[in-house]
Each structure stands twice: as structure tokens, then as C-alpha cells.
Amino acid sequence: MPFCSQCGSKHEESNLFCPACGHKLKVNTSLQEGKEVDTKFRQNPISASSTSGDTKMYLTVSVFTFGGLAIISLLFGDSLGLVLSGAIAAVIYFFGMKKFDDGDTHTAKTVCLMAGIVAGLVGLFLLLSGSMVGAINILVAIAPFMAWNSIGK
Ligand SMILES: [Zn+2]
Numbered sequence: 001m002p003f004c005s006q007c008g009s010k011h012e013e014s015n016l017f018c019p020a021c022g023h024k025l026k027v028n029t030s031l032q033e034g035k036e037v038d039t040k041f042r043q044n045p046i047s048a049s050s051t052s053g054d055t056k057m058y059l060t061v062s063v064f065t066f067g068g069l070a071i072i073s074l075l076f077g078d079s080l081g082l083v084l085s086g087a088i089a090a091v092i093y094f095f096g097m098k099k100f101d102d103g104d105t106h107t108a109k110t111v112c113l114m115a116g117i118v119a120g121l122v123g124l125f126l127l128l129s130g131s132m133v134g135a136i137n138i139l140v141a142i143a144p145f146m147a148w149n150s151i152g153k
Contacts, residue, residue, distance in 0.1 A: 058147035059097045059108075062115065063089050065140040073133050081134030084122045088115055088137070092144055105151050112148035116141050 001010050006023035017024055066089035073081030092115050100108035119141035126134025 054150040055100060055108075055147055056097075058143055058150055059092065059100060059112070062092045062112070062140075062143040062147055063097060065143055066092065066119070066137075069133070069136055069140060072136075073131075076133045078126075078131050078133050080129070081126055081131050081137075084126070084134065085137060088119050088122065091115055092147075096144070096147065100151070109148055109151040112144045112151065116144040116148060119144065 002013055002025070003009065004011055004018040004021060004023055004025065006018060007021040009018065009020040011018055011020075011025065015025055066085050070082050070086035070089060073079075073085055091111065095111040096108050096115065099105075099111065119137045123135050123137030123139070123141060126137060
């Protein structure tokens with residue numbers, strides 16, 4: 001049980017002011033931090049949702065993996081892989097991530113599914129055409145599928 005620094009009377013730990021003299025008591029910091037976090041979560045319900053965070057992460061991973069693939073394709077002189085991987089990265093970024101940020105989860109979900117399917121097909125096509133680098137598209141197609149799966153859960 002804490003004591004008031006002003007008058008020395010006992011008070012409850014949760015008290016903000018001393019019940020005897022009205023002196024402002026030292027605020028319990030952990031309690032205040034908890035309140036702050038709570039307020040932040042209430043002000044921004046999107047970031048508070050863990051599924052939304054997952055979607056955002058998968059979308060980011062998708063854009064970076066396809067963007068990375070485009071760069072790798074460029075380094076290997078695989079112009080077809082560069083164009084296709086770059087196009088998928090751009091589509092996920094502009095029609096997936098941006099739409100998702102705008103709250104248009106329906107479009108984002110559709111785009112993620114389409115991007116995943118297209119990436120899988122593009123990867124297969126590139127594999128058959130002899131581009132081993134482009135074939136990685138099949139593997140990274142998992143990322144937009146994960147994003148698609150996490151939206152609207
Ligand atoms: Zn007091």
C-alpha cells in the first residue's frame with residue numbers, strides 16, 4: 001500500500017489523487033502505458049487487427065519477391081522474366097497494396113488471387129521456355145496466395 005508524499009496517509013495504488021489531501025500522486029506508469037496502447041488501438045482499428053497486419057506483410061513480401069525476381073532476371077539477361085516478374089510486382093503494388101490501404105479489400109483480394117495464379121502460370125511458362133530464373137515465379141507465387149488467403153478472414 002503506497003503512502004502520499006504530501007500528507008503521509010495511505011491510499012490505493014490506482015488513486016490519481018490522495019483521498020486525504022488531494023495531492024496529485026505518482027501515476028502508475030505501467031497502467032498509463034497500457035491506456036496509451038489501448039487508445040492507439042482504438043484510434044486505428046486497421047493496425048490493431050493482426051490479420052490485416054499479416055495481409056500487409058504478405059503483400060509487401062509479394063512486391064519485394066517479384067521485384068527482386070525482375071532484378072535477378074535483368075542480371076541474368078532474361079528479358080522475358082524481367083518484364084513478367086516486374087509486371088506482377090507492379091500489379092500487386094498498385095492494385096493490391098494500394099487498394100488494400102484504401103480499404104478496398106475486395107479488389108485487393110481479387111488482385112492477389114489473380115497475381116498468384118498468373119505468377120504460377122508465368123513461372124511454368126518460363127520453366128518450359130528454359131528460363132530457370134523465371135521459373136522461381138512458381139515458388140514466389142505462394143506470397144500473393146498467402147495475402148489472398150489472409151484478406152477478409
Ligand atoms: Zn495526501
